[in-house]
Amino acid sequence: MSKRARTSHGRALAAHAILLIYTVIALFPVFVIVINSMKSRREIFRHPLSLPGPGSFDLVGFQTVLQQGNFPLYFWNSLVVTVVSLAFILLFGAMAAFALSEYRFRGNTLMGLYLALGIMIPIRLGTVAILKLMVAAGLTNTLFALILVYTAQGIPLAVFILSEFMKTVSDDLKNAGRIDGLSEYRIFFTLVLPLVRPAMATVAVFSMIPIWNDLWFPLILAPAESVKTVTLGAQMFLGQFVTNWNAVLASLTLAIVPVLVLYLVFSRQLIRGITSGAVK
Amino acid sequence: MGALTLSNVTKSFGATEVIKGVDLEVQDGEFCVFVGPSGCGKSTLLRMIAGLEDVTAGDVSIDGARVNLTPPARREIAMVFQSYALYPHLTVRDNMGLALKQAGTPKAEIAQAVDRAAGFLSLEPLLTRRPSELSGGQRQRVAIGRAVVRRPKLFLFDEPLSNLDAALRVNTRIEIARLHRELKATMIYVTHDQVEAMTLADRIVVLNAGRVAQVGAPMELYNDPANTFVAGFIGSPQMNFLKGGALGLAAETLGIRPEHLEISRETGDIAGTISHVEHLGGETNVYVHTEPHGLLTVRLFGEHNFVVAEPVYLSPDPTRRFLFDKDGLRMR
Numbered sequence A: 001m002s003k004r005a006r007t008s009h010g011r012a013l014a015a016h017a018i019l020l021i022y023t024v025i026a027l028f029p030v031f032v033i034v035i036n037s038m039k040s041r042r043e044i045f046r047h048p049l050s051l052p053g054p055g056s057f058d059l060v061g062f063q064t065v066l067q068q069g070n071f072p073l074y075f076w077n078s079l080v081v082t083v084v085s086l087a088f089i090l091l092f093g094a095m096a097a098f099a100l101s102e103y104r105f106r107g108n109t110l111m112g113l114y115l116a117l118g119i120m121i122p123i124r125l126g127t128v129a130i131l132k133l134m135v136a137a138g139l140t141n142t143l144f145a146l147i148l149v150y151t152a153q154g155i156p157l158a159v160f161i162l163s164e165f166m167k168t169v170s171d172d173l174k175n176a177g178r179i180d181g182l183s184e185y186r187i188f189f190t191l192v193l194p195l196v197r198p199a200m201a202t203v204a205v206f207s208m209i210p211i212w213n214d215l216w217f218p219l220i221l222a223p224a225e226s227v228k229t230v231t232l233g234a235q236m237f238l239g240q241f242v243t244n245w246n247a248v249l250a251s252l253t254l255a256i257v258p259v260l261v262l263y264l265v266f267s268r269q270l271i272r273g274i275t276s277g278a279v280k
Numbered sequence B: 001m002g003a004l005t006l007s008n009v010t011k012s013f014g015a016t017e018v019i020k021g022v023d024l025e026v027q028d029g030e031f032c033v034f035v036g037p038s039g040c041g042k043s044t045l046l047r048m049i050a051g052l053e054d055v056t057a058g059d060v061s062i063d064g065a066r067v068n069l070t071p072p073a074r075r076e077i078a079m080v081f082q083s084y085a086l087y088p089h090l091t092v093r094d095n096m097g098l099a100l101k102q103a104g105t106p107k108a109e110i111a112q113a114v115d116r117a118a119g120f121l122s123l124e125p126l127l128t129r130r131p132s133e134l135s136g137g138q139r140q141r142v143a144i145g146r147a148v149v150r151r152p153k154l155f156l157f158d159e160p161l162s163n164l165d166a167a168l169r170v171n172t173r174i175e176i177a178r179l180h181r182e183l184k185a186t187m188i189y190v191t192h193d194q195v196e197a198m199t200l201a202d203r204i205v206v207l208n209a210g211r212v213a214q215v216g217a218p219m220e221l222y223n224d225p226a227n228t229f230v231a232g233f234i235g236s237p238q239m240n241f242l243k244g245g246a247l248g249l250a251a252e253t254l255g256i257r258p259e260h261l262e263i264s265r266e267t268g269d270i271a272g273t274i275s276h277v278e279h280l281g282g283e284t285n286v287y288v289h290t291e292p293h294g295l296l297t298v299r300l301f302g303e304h305n306f307v308v309a310e311p312v313y314l315s316p317d318p319t320r321r322f323l324f325d326k327d328g329l330r331m332r
């Protein structure tokens, strides 16, 4: 008995060691960016791995970022694009997933496959067509263009993950709702969605990061000053001949904060969902 | 108010036919139980009555009105599920009142109806709790209460007791029987537990592979089965089936219940050896291996001292035997 307890102890230790190493590797670049954003330019090159000390501490990067350009606006743009796209992805993805998992209709499987195809085919292959479409619709240089593209990009994965989860929601519960006279919309919003909340959080986390970090579509569809996103805005410090590393690192550091906050919000949902399922 | 008629109802999922033409009349106020082996289509039939599954062909009528296309909420039915299916985000009170609220009943009336149902099932102390704060038995009582509140024409139960432990199952069974007596409502109850079927039913419908094998009062099915399927399904331990040819009979099969098979150490029709004995206190089950009939069960009342490997003789009581032809149908 005690022997088994000890081996599982050893196993837990090994698992923790692996996870710790992975955490360090994953966080290292972030750590380097954050410490160097607070150092003077000379120190960044001389001792890139040393912590900012009394001699090297310098907030010039942050000053540049906040004075030059329109960073608060860029942040706002990024936030709007990310949050609205996520909302659309979750809403429409969940609705499509519900229809696919709940209703028997001709072409159900085919429709599911068609929607899942988007996971395998990168949306960037269609950039030229998308650009033409946006020009024709007069949507270039609007945040809405980005929101549309990101929603399309995120829906396949959302449908795929959510429809699997929705199949696990008890039929009896939905049927009880039908007998009590709830509409299909009420059944979807009040009975099914709360039960797949952990899956929704997973989808949100997976979809959020690529949207926030994307440079491609903002550059092509919305490069104007008033609709620039943070990632695009930070590019102005990367010159062909001179790069203002202080400013680049500072803007990247600032860009981490909102996405971190969003992540924390979703992951709390995720954990709450998992534990509430376990306790029940 | 609450007579149900099924006429030649069928149901197919894609190419597989699950319900193969069911005709059934359930009288107003009757307690009707559907029994049958797993997968025979009991739940599917019940869901079709509720309107949760489309009917492929045939008609479902409640009180003479065809309801094939009526949505579940307007059929004036209530259903109790095996998995309780309480709304997790609502309190017990709101769970019970939801159907009336959806129907636009005034608040005061809903509260009154919920209170009456809660009093009936002793749920008053639980009214403010959520389903996650209830035990399994309490949850099922709430689910039954939710059905009662609506005052439906027709109660539908889909194996409501199979998630409960044995003691609770007996209590809830008695509760449901009392409910039926006092509400005088029509109830349709699906189970594969034949004790539930025998004790609750006015009439039992035995289903086999999507068809009605026999319909009748519990003792009718026990004393007068129409075929080998019903004969084997009703009664526990199961009826013994002996080969008619080996006994010099014209019939293919002779069926005899374990309690109607006499066992003796000295003399009898069929020789065999005891292969197992079960002492249950009030009764003793003796399993006897015979040629060419195989293992036969003898049910004795009281305690007996038969032992394994003992040679014995069995004699079927000629007045209690059932004869079946080669299609399994009863020869009368």
Ligand SMILES: Nc1ncnc2c1ncn2[C@@H]1O[C@H](COP(=O)(O)OP(=O)(O)OP(=O)(O)O)[C@@H](O)[C@H]1O
Pocket: B013, B018, B036, B037, B038, B039, B040, B041, B042, B043, B044, B045, B192
């Ligand atoms: N949605 C469906 N699609 C395809 N086949 C189905 C579907 N629902 C049920 N079936 C099939 O219909 C048959 C009857 O199912 P049903 O649930 O009515 O059985 P049951 O008699 O209630 O069994 P149990 O006692 O195990 O609950 C089964 O063979 C099942 O596989």
Ligand SMILES: [Mg+2]
Pocket: B042, B043, B044
């Ligand atoms: Mg069933």
